[in-house]
Amino acid sequence: MKKLIVMAAVALFGAQVAKAQFSKGDVILGGNLNVHTQSDKNKDTDDKTTHTSFGISPKIGMALNSNWVIGVFAESAFGSDKKGGIKNKTLDITPGVFARNYHMIGQSKFAFFAEANAGYHFGNDKADGTKTNTYNGFAVNVLPGITYFVTKHFMLEGAFGGLSYAWDQNKTEATGVKVNTSKFDFNFPKNFQIGVNWIF
Numbered sequence: 001m002k003k004l005i006v007m008a009a010v011a012l013f014g015a016q017v018a019k020a021q022f023s024k025g026d027v028i029l030g031g032n033l034n035v036h037t038q039s040d041k042n043k044d045t046d047d048k049t050t051h052t053s054f055g056i057s058p059k060i061g062m063a064l065n066s067n068w069v070i071g072v073f074a075e076s077a078f079g080s081d082k083k084g085g086i087k088n089k090t091l092d093i094t095p096g097v098f099a100r101n102y103h104m105i106g107q108s109k110f111a112f113f114a115e116a117n118a119g120y121h122f123g124n125d126k127a128d129g130t131k132t133n134t135y136n137g138f139a140v141n142v143l144p145g146i147t148y149f150v151t152k153h154f155m156l157e158g159a160f161g162g163l164s165y166a167w168d169q170n171k172t173e174a175t176g177v178k179v180n181t182s183k184f185d186f187n188f189p190k191n192f193q194i195g196v197n198w199i200f
Contacts, residue, residue, distance in 0.1 A: 030197030053079030137168035161191030
């Protein structure tokens, strides 16, 4: 047990003093593949709906120093589900900004990071090809992740859901009625992102 504690202390200390992989002015170009699944079950009827979505999130950032990177992204999400014989599709586009703080793990090529991002999003829902709803709003997210520096100019990363807050305005196409909603979510177990980045 003592050995594990000592090793953990060394790793933590090393994370603070290890040589960083970024230099001021470095440009980071990359993106994530986003996968999200959610199942809803009605306790009274046992009806189950499974929603699956995926998307691509390209981004570009610049290193302010050895630990901080800021940049912009443009996330897209495409979803589908089937309920009661009706096939529903969703489309969501989100441009936004992000900031990341990296900490190397000892002398390894791994680094933990924490990201905060905010974006404006818009999209629509369709049922059997007919547009039923349009919406727009904004979202703020805080999430953890880990990066592996394959080389000095290429890295792989994985990020988890973290915490999010979203505000939306939903318009029903048939009636024109608009409804505002807000949601705070802890989606760590439901979202996982993998991505690649190039450093220039």
